[in-house]
Amino acid sequence: MNTVDVTNKLAALLQQPNTLHNLSVPQLVEKALERKEGILTSTGALRATTGKYTGRSPKDKFIVEESSVKDKIDWGAVNQPISEEVFDKLYNKVIDYLMSKDEIFVFKGFAGADKRYRMPIQVVNEFAWHNLFAHQLFIRPTEEELQTHEAEFTVISVPNFKADPAVDGTKSETFIIISFERRTVLIGGTEYAGEMKKSIFSVMNYMLPEQGILPMHCSANVGQEGDVALFFGLSGTGKTTLSADPNRRLIGDDEHGWSNSGVFNIEGGCYAKCINLSREKEPQIFDAIRFGSVLENVIVDEQTRIADYDDATLTENTRAAYPIQAMDNIVDPSIAGHPSTIIFLTADAFGVLPPISKLTKEQAMYHFLSGYTSKLAGTERGITSPQATFSTCFGSPFLPLPATRYAEMLGKKIDEHNVQVFLVNTGWTGGEYGVGSRIKLQYTRAMVQAAVEGELNNVETVKDPIFGLEIPLHVPGVPDEVLQPKNTWADKDLYEAKAKELAAKFRANFKKFANVAPEIEKLGGPIA
Numbered sequence: 001m002n003t004v005d006v007t008n009k010l011a012a013l014l015q016q017p018n019t020l021h022n023l024s025v026p027q028l029v030e031k032a033l034e035r036k037e038g039i040l041t042s043t044g045a046l047r048a049t050t051g052k053y054t055g056r057s058p059k060d061k062f063i064v065e066e067s068s069v070k071d072k073i074d075w076g077a078v079n080q081p082i083s084e085e086v087f088d089k090l091y092n093k094v095i096d097y098l099m100s101k102d103e104i105f106v107f108k109g110f111a112g113a114d115k116r117y118r119m120p121i122q123v124v125n126e127f128a129w130h131n132l133f134a135h136q137l138f139i140r141p142t143e144e145e146l147q148t149h150e151a152e153f154t155v156i157s158v159p160n161f162k163a164d165p166a167v168d169g170t171k172s173e174t175f176i177i178i179s180f181e182r183r184t185v186l187i188g189g190t191e192y193a194g195e196m197k198k199s200i201f202s203v204m205n206y207m208l209p210e211q212g213i214l215p216m217h218c219s220a221n222v223g224q225e226g227d228v229a230l231f232f233g234l235s236g237t238g239k240t241t242l243s244a245d246p247n248r249r250l251i252g253d254d255e256h257g258w259s260n261s262g263v264f265n266i267e268g269g270c271y272a273k274c275i276n277l278s279r280e281k282e283p284q285i286f287d288a289i290r291f292g293s294v295l296e297n298v299i300v301d302e303q304t305r306i307a308d309y310d311d312a313t314l315t316e317n318t319r320a321a322y323p324i325q326a327m328d329n330i331v332d333p334s335i336a337g338h339p340s341t342i343i344f345l346t347a348d349a350f351g352v353l354p355p356i357s358k359l360t361k362e363q364a365m366y367h368f369l370s371g372y373t374s375k376l377a378g379t380e381r382g383i384t385s386p387q388a389t390f391s392t393c394f395g396s397p398f399l400p401l402p403a404t405r406y407a408e409m410l411g412k413k414i415d416e417h418n419v420q421v422f423l424v425n426t427g428w429t430g431g432e433y434g435v436g437s438r439i440k441l442q443y444t445r446a447m448v449q450a451a452v453e454g455e456l457n458n459v460e461t462v463k464d465p466i467f468g469l470e471i472p473l474h475v476p477g478v479p480d481e482v483l484q485p486k487n488t489w490a491d492k493d494l495y496e497a498k499a500k501e502l503a504a505k506f507r508a509n510f511k512k513f514a515n516v517a518p519e520i521e522k523l524g525g526p527i528a
Contacts, residue, residue: 010124020105044293045292045320053192062178065083074401095156098126108122123155136323155199158188201398293322339419346426351428356483358456363523364421371390420456430490
């Protein structure tokens with residue numbers, strides 16, 4: 001099967017009378033309830049559960065090894081190759097499977113808020129609630145835009161279609177396969193809606209650099225003076241929480257592009273973790289979960305239909321999906337100028353990194369390439385407790401190109417716009433995971449506020465003797481002793497041993513960049 005055949009077969013599917021295009025939010029909610037795909041909560045949100053897969057399945061993600069991309073992709077454990085033959089056979093099966101359904105759902109919209117760089121996409125779904133998710137997470141077209149919409153990339157999601165590894169060439173029943181030549185993403189065997197969102201992000205991470213645009217796994221907001229801040233970090237490190245600031249307008253919570261004009265949101269919605277969510281701690285997110293929002297794997301009382309955000313029975317990775325317009329304090333459209341501040345977020349399970357530290361350009365490049373954090377329970381299959389991990393550019397699972405390509409682009413941007421960069425640890429203090437406690441959100445908010453408002457640009461600092469990071473001696477609203485991680489540990493010798501253990505992990509991880517970034521390693525890494 002060639003690209004033309006793929007297009008024709010899809011076109012035939014989309015023209016069937018049982019294919020429902022761009023239904024409204026009420027229509028999709030009605031369909032989901034009618035099909036018993038979910039229930040309504042007391043706030044009007046639709047709650048769905050995703051079965052055994054409550055997070056991404058990175059080992060089941062592939063890129064088709066096609067001639068036009070073969071020499072560009074950073075092949076390996078993240079970007080696993082799969083043959084065109086395997087893709088085509090599976091594609092045929094998936095389309096035939098959808099042809100047999102009573103109804104399927106199609107969302108047509110965009111990825112990229114800046115109209116100069118946006119990509120028209122369409123999402124084809126077996127589930128109505130998945131199509132509602134796509135409607136809320138991607139950029140919704142106007143009626144006029146819909147009339148002329150021609151998708152440049154298609155996501156096809158069939159959760160109930162299970163692959164047979166022995167026959168289909170996959171590793172399990174689950175598959176997420178990107179074909180850049182066919183302009184198609186195939187997703188099957190998993191009900192976790194986040195796979196759709198992240199597959200388009202992976203596509204944009206390939207497409208945007210070709211246009212000179214840096215794609216970023218970060219949230220972004222802007223202050224009253226037009227000052228833009230970026231928040232990089234993996235799932236669970238606080239991107240969504242910390243960028244939802246009542247004193248700053250939200251540009252977006254997860255995926256952005258940085259062009260020669262400034263930053264723009266790739267998405268049209270937010271996908272917030274909601275374990276332990278409360279109105280007191282995160283009022284903007286809490287109040288955004290209303291009619292039209294989608295809750296994933298949140299426990300709901302059978303009688304009152306009140307969501308229990310503290311209940312992790314199904315997973316720690318409970319999620320809420322809602323359009324960015326569900327929040328009051330936003331930039332619409334989601335476009336702003338060049339950043340003045342970058343925050344790297346990490347959830348350090350060792351409990352040894354400072355709650356906040358200032359980075360030189362070389363340290364910024366080192367920590368960007370390192371992307372250290374702790375994988376938190378539930379964000380991926382098999383992760384049941386925090387594990388120290390390094391995810392290049394704070395988004396390794398979504399980067400088709402070599403990491404240094406993105407890092408070089410970021411370094412150039414930092415220089416061009418004189419950006420201040422900070423490393424913020426939202427993880428543990430007073431001991432490692434299981435002994436210490438999570439750094440208080442109120443302290444983290446105070447530190448971030450001081451950083452983005454420029455209050456820490458010229459403050460007195462002390463150099464961390466192991467990591468070489470410059471730690472501010474004082475931050476408004478934060479006890480001084482909290483700022484120095486060693487001071488929070490009862491056993492100072494154990495702290496030093498753990499800090500050196502983590503420093504060794506940084507060095508071991510960075511060896512893969514030794515040949516391409518030796519100067520960054522020398523000037524940006526641990527010093528002891």
